[in-house]
Amino acid sequence: MPTFVYMTRCDGCGHCVDICPSDIMHIDKTYRRAYNIEPNMCWECYSCVKACPQHAIDVRGYADFAPLGHSVRVDRDEEKGTIAWRIKFRNGTEKNFLSPITTKPWGTAIPQLADVPGPSQEMRDSELLYNEPKYIRMDEGGLPTLESAGLKMKKGVYY
Amino acid sequence: MAYKTIVEDGIDILVVGAGLGGTGAAWEARFWGKDKNIVIAEKANMDRSGAVAQGLYAINCYMGTRWGENNPEDHVRYARIDLMGLVREDLLFDMARHVDSTVHQFEDWGLPIMKDPKTGQYLREGRWQIMIHGESYKPIVSEAAKKSADKVFNRICVTHLLMDESKENRVAGAVGFNVRTGNYHVFKSKTVICGAGGASNIFKPRSVGEGSGRTWYAPWSSASAYGLMIDAGAKMTQMENRIVLARFKDGYGPVGAYFLHLKTYTQNCLGEEYESKWFPELQKMVGKEYLDPEAAHLTHRPIPTCLRNHALINEVNAGRGPIHMVTMQAFQDPHLEEVGWENFLGMTVGQAVLWAATDVDPKNENPELTTSEPYVMGSHATGSGAWCSGPEDLSPPEYFWGYNRMTTVEGLFGAGDAVGGTPHAFSSGSFTEGRLAAKAACRYIDDGKAEGIVVSSEQIKRRKEEVYKPLEHYKVYRNAIVAGDVNPHYINPKQGLDRLQKLMDEYCGGMSVNYMTNDKLLHIGLKKLAIMEEDLESLAAKDIHELLRAWELKHRHRAAECVTQHTLFRKETRWPGYYYRGDAMKVDDENWHVLTVSRRDPESGEYTMEKAPCYHLVAPDE
Numbered sequence A: 001m002p003t004f005v006y007m008t009r010c011d012g013c014g015h016c017v018d019i020c021p022s023d024i025m026h027i028d029k030t031y032r033r034a035y036n037i038e039p040n041m042c043w044e045c046y047s048c049v050k051a052c053p054q055h056a057i058d059v060r061g062y063a064d065f066a067p068l069g070h071s072v073r074v075d076r077d078e079e080k081g082t083i084a085w086r087i088k089f090r091n092g093t094e095k096n097f098l099s100p101i102t103t104k105p106w107g108t109a110i111p112q113l114a115d116v117p118g119p120s121q122e123m124r125d126s127e128l129l130y131n132e133p134k135y136i137r138m139d140e141g142g143l144p145t146l147e148s149a150g151l152k153m154k155k156g157v158y159y
Numbered sequence B: 001m002a003y004k005t006i007v008e009d010g011i012d013i014l015v016v017g018a019g020l021g022g023t024g025a026a027w028e029a030r031f032w033g034k035d036k037n038i039v040i041a042e043k044a045n046m047d048r049s050g051a052v053a054q055g056l057y058a059i060n061c062y063m064g065t066r067w068g069e070n071n072p073e074d075h076v077r078y079a080r081i082d083l084m085g086l087v088r089e090d091l092l093f094d095m096a097r098h099v100d101s102t103v104h105q106f107e108d109w110g111l112p113i114m115k116d117p118k119t120g121q122y123l124r125e126g127r128w129q130i131m132i133h134g135e136s137y138k139p140i141v142s143e144a145a146k147k148s149a150d151k152v153f154n155r156i157c158v159t160h161l162l163m164d165e166s167k168e169n170r171v172a173g174a175v176g177f178n179v180r181t182g183n184y185h186v187f188k189s190k191t192v193i194c195g196a197g198g199a200s201n202i203f204k205p206r207s208v209g210e211g212s213g214r215t216w217y218a219p220w221s222s223a224s225a226y227g228l229m230i231d232a233g234a235k236m237t238q239m240e241n242r243i244v245l246a247r248f249k250d251g252y253g254p255v256g257a258y259f260l261h262l263k264t265y266t267q268n269c270l271g272e273e274y275e276s277k278w279f280p281e282l283q284k285m286v287g288k289e290y291l292d293p294e295a296a297h298l299t300h301r302p303i304p305t306c307l308r309n310h311a312l313i314n315e316v317n318a319g320r321g322p323i324h325m326v327t328m329q330a331f332q333d334p335h336l337e338e339v340g341w342e343n344f345l346g347m348t349v350g351q352a353v354l355w356a357a358t359d360v361d362p363k364n365e366n367p368e369l370t371t372s373e374p375y376v377m378g379s380h381a382t383g384s385g386a387w388c389s390g391p392e393d394l395s396p397p398e399y400f401w402g403y404n405r406m407t408t409v410e411g412l413f414g415a416g417d418a419v420g421g422t423p424h425a426f427s428s429g430s431f432t433e434g435r436l437a438a439k440a441a442c443r444y445i446d447d448g449k450a451e452g453i454v455v456s457s458e459q460i461k462r463r464k465e466e467v468y469k470p471l472e473h474y475k476v477y478r479n480a481i482v483a484g485d486v487n488p489h490y491i492n493p494k495q496g497l498d499r500l501q502k503l504m505d506e507y508c509g510g511m512s513v514n515y516m517t518n519d520k521l522l523h524i525g526l527k528k529l530a531i532m533e534e535d536l537e538s539l540a541a542k543d544i545h546e547l548l549r550a551w552e553l554k555h556r557h558r559a560a561e562c563v564t565q566h567t568l569f570r571k572e573t574r575w576p577g578y579y580y581r582g583d584a585m586k587v588d589d590e591n592w593h594v595l596t597v598s599r600r601d602p603e604s605g606e607y608t609m610e611k612a613p614c615y616h617l618v619a620p621d622e
């Protein structure tokens, strides 16, 4: 729901501006701090909240259907590879959740395709993609075709 | 104009929009095109852009062939029955036979996929869905795309595709502007893979005021894939096939895990099961072929999603709303309670915010459901998008013109929401489609199909003037009034969006008219859309941010026009629960068991509509 920024916590670093998919976190020219310029185009996606190093951004549920007095806070820790959530209800109930966000250290697990051996002509002429057929079933099985699936091309219906 | 023109020349593969489809395309292109120049132009920041910005808690399309779970043909059957018979079976089979290799790669890349502790296999949410801790799904696929691309241009709103001037109907790149600097960017490219996503906000949303960003599909899904491709003269298919979602009220939190994994179910305000009650009457509308509750019970054949919506809508209209999701039993189990909440935190945080604000704890009360406004897209449970070629080994002649996922414009490819006829691809299938398009685009170039492209400086200049026109218009007329936004010379993008949403809602079957329309209403809608197009020439943007909104609106308007044309063309009610043609309330298989295909002539703006045959490669049930 729409975000807002605590005046005393924001240092104007611009991480939120850089990440918001809706382009609505902007730096206020007078205060040199960030704010949400178009709350009715906010998806409460929390991308900016997660990205703010100062934890300066919070969310206050949409005024038209969410009563005041709640909070959903998040701490995304890239090094630990976890995300922690704390939900506080209007009536004070609290719930906490912790989930992994990756199983591998960032930036290490994805290969540079420029460095892997290129495809043979035979592979180019086939219907295979990178790492296939191996990666389809993780065994020696091939790519399913009409024939292997026992299917026949039937005439198109054109009522 | 003070804005610089920045030209990026010599591109082989330009990816427009790097969501799940676009990142898949950029990643795979490097393997087939080691020597190729691969460039990404993305409206936001690729690390958190598109429908997966907040993450996902499930991968909704995974066969599990390695564990003998499903084969591609099973998925074709499933998507076909869900879409009331009308899908591109060649494209679906093709996506389904590759999608597992995509998911296995994701696991290698660090995406946490949950496992069944007993079997060690991926934990199933339902027959097709597997559960993930997908908060970082988008940053992970973004890293893959960055590793393959030569250059990534974030914050470029692409406004138009460039067309070759030496050969008709061939793409030559794209243009747009930088949402930060305002600069004009020209990308000259041999091929374009369009992954600019589906459409929210073309129908009036249920949410109002401050809350109107709370749409189910992301508010930044601006129909750009459709706007760009239609304007380039690409043929579109099944654009009438909009989707309405039954979701938790107001927050639009997902229900998949609730139905499938938590085994929660719905009931009316009296605590009764209501769905089956509507089926006999509904069966008369759609025929036994599409709704056979007994067969569904015996063979686990799903009841099409639209028909379940129909029951919900009618039950509410009969005065027995609200519809509740019965969560109180499931949530007594702490594990299931955790899944229920994390499901929101992982992909629709706003639903958690809303329940916290309203003290709704599903352990103690059953939350309300509602049906959403319609959305237009081609990767979720619906198949709107461009009419694309299938792969050589699967496609009949009508579906094949040389290159997999190439639209009817040469060199222009699609992935994800951009491609029509392939519902139920979801995130993994969209990424897979991007990979398929990338391989085909490389081959297209290697076959010499992109030789001799000419783009004149006149074309580049003409587009530039068009791009900045809303800024100019504002400058010229702003001072005609004292202050405020009411000006006889212009409308701003928000005012335009309100108009578009209202007219689509009222004339094209939105939620405030219970998804009902007819021939007369659609004709009025088209007339109003045409007048609106004239007003879009007087759109005013006070800054670069509003210029972004202006172009989003133009893309939405074009997509809306195409949706209305298709809805008018198909004279039947194929998907009751998504929309109704009041003047043709039945499924009419005699005349309409076909795919609808449109083309808008870029010169005249006239639409040509045709029927394309529906090929059933896969025999009916096992």
Ligand SMILES: Cc1cc2nc3c(=O)[nH]c(=O)nc-3n(C[C@H](O)[C@H](O)[C@H](O)COP(=O)(O)OP(=O)(O)OC[C@H]3O[C@@H](n4cnc5c(N)ncnc54)[C@H](O)[C@@H]3O)c2cc1C
Pocket: B016, B017, B018, B019, B020, B021, B022, B041, B042, B043, B044, B046, B049, B050, B051, B052, B056, B057, B058, B059, B060, B061, B156, B157, B158, B159, B176, B195, B196, B197, B198, B216, B217, B218, B220, B221, B222, B224, B225, B254, B347, B348, B379, B380, B415, B416, B417, B418, B425, B426, B427, B428, B430
């Ligand atoms: C709430 C929700 C829940 C979902 N749940 C699931 C699930 O559980 N499992 C699952 O598998 N799938 C799920 N999906 C579906 C999945 O997210 C989509 O199918 C998939 O993201 C579609 O991919 P795409 O590449 O077509 O579009 P997107 O991923 O939306 O990407 C489109 C990209 O284009 C960019 N763009 C748009 N316009 C322009 C322009 N003019 N110029 C340049 N760039 C532009 C956007 O910024 C974006 O990066 C869910 C979606 C939503 C919204």
Ligand code: SF4
Pocket: A005, A009, A010, A011, A012, A013, A014, A015, A016, A017, A033, A034, A051, A052, A053, A054, A055, A056, A057
């Ligand atoms: S990221 Fe945080 S500290 Fe930086 S500008 Fe935004 S709100 Fe301020």
Ligand code: SF4
Pocket: A002, A003, A019, A020, A021, A022, A023, A024, A025, A036, A041, A042, A043, A044, A045, A046, A047, A048, A049
């Ligand atoms: S929650 Fe999402 S849409 Fe809203 S301001 Fe933050 S990043 Fe933007």
